[in-house]
Amino acid sequence: MTKERSPTRWAIDITRVLNEVLKDDRFPVRVLDVAKEYSRQVYPDDAITLIRAERLDGFEGMLAPAPRDRGKSGWGIFYNDHIEVASRINFTLAHEFGHYLVHRKQFPDGRECSQRDMTRWDSEYAKIEAEANLFAANLLMPLDDFRSQLPADAAPTFDDIGACASRYDVSLTAAILRWLEYTSKRSLLVASTDGFVLWAKPSRPALRSRLYIKTRGVPPVPLPESSPAADRAVVIDQTTSMAHAPGVWFPKEGCEELVLFADRFDFALSLLHFADESRRNFDEDEESDDDARLLAADRGVRWK
Ligand SMILES: [Zn+2]
Incomplete structure (x- = not known):
């Protein structure tokens, strides 16, 4: 069992790997590739296997388990295909990757994340969102x-x-x-x-x-x-x-x-x-x- 790691700790650990492997071609962090590859190495039986744009009404991004009732394992990350600003996609993916690493045990049914949710800081719910943002900021912008x-x-x-x-x-x-x-x-x-x-x-x-x-x-x-x-x-x-x-x-x-x-x-x-x-x-x-x-x-x- 991996012991619990903080969002920042996760980001630092992945940053070390990327620094070593990618060297000069380091930025931007291509979360789409990194999330799949890293999760496959660390949790081969519970990896992120699918990342794609979806029609998500009212949500910016989503972490969802593969259909367990059909015997599937692993996770998918979806981002809203209506995101107008392309530069928001990478942060959204990193945010959901953060939920996967830090929160998926706590939320086996996944997370749905809207922009508005990120403004509710005074609840337990908002703390979880803040942790995903912290991970994303640390991963994308060391x-x-x-x-x-x-x-x-x-x-x-x-x-x-x-x-x-x-x-x-x-x-x-x-x-x-x-x-x-x-x-x-x-x-x-x-x-x-x-x-x-x-x-x-x-x-x-x-x-x-x-x-x-x-x-x-x-x-x-x-x-x-x-x-x-x-x-x-x-x-x-x-x-x-x-x-x-x-x-x-x-x-x-x-x-x-x-x-x-x-x-x-x-x-x-x-x-x-x-x-x-x-x-x-x-x-x-x-x-x-x-x-x-x-x-x-x-x-x-x-x-x-
Ligand atoms: Zn979220």
Whole structure:
């Protein structure tokens, strides 16, 4: 029996194998091949034998057991054939591969995963989804490689992170969320629609400086009026940037805001870069329990 491994542990173990076997031709991780081959080697009697696109109403991806009543063993991974953004497919497959490795014993009937499910972070159900996302992010975007592409102290543009998104075959949002996990910059990603914040995710240094936006359990948070993300006249897929004085996004901090309108006309991503914290008071450096929870829970964040 293999003893229980954490999602991150699984991803690191597979990463080691891929580093050794593939060497220079390492990225993107072709989950379609890796999931079948790796599961066949580790669990020859219970492997992933089928991965394909399916019509899945309301679901993004699915892990399903082969029909046991017909004497079949093994598992299938299905992804929605209506996924509009091709770069979301690889993450979806990795997410389901994560369910297979970590959760299939617990859920012998499989899992069905929608984008909305990923926003329910306060239940046991949501914890399982978060674990699958954690596995997928670690498998597709190993931090040592990401750091070699984008140093921790860089303040990247959407183009810079977009190059990494291409390298790893993930969506721009997924790549930015991963970068936020290791950057030493005080940065905040804000997803908005119709002039209101949908969700926001700070880097750890930004969180320590209280540069975050709560979106759960509070009334809808409007964007600052002067944010380009609030301007519906901006053309889709166009990026723009603006320097803000203190008082626009946060009372005491100015920032550079990069904006990208993505997916739909009314959906915008703002990436805020704040100045490095040379003026910081050391007494403020303690992370409160509330801050730590906010960071750990990734509440509402959509990896895909
Ligand atoms: Zn899932």
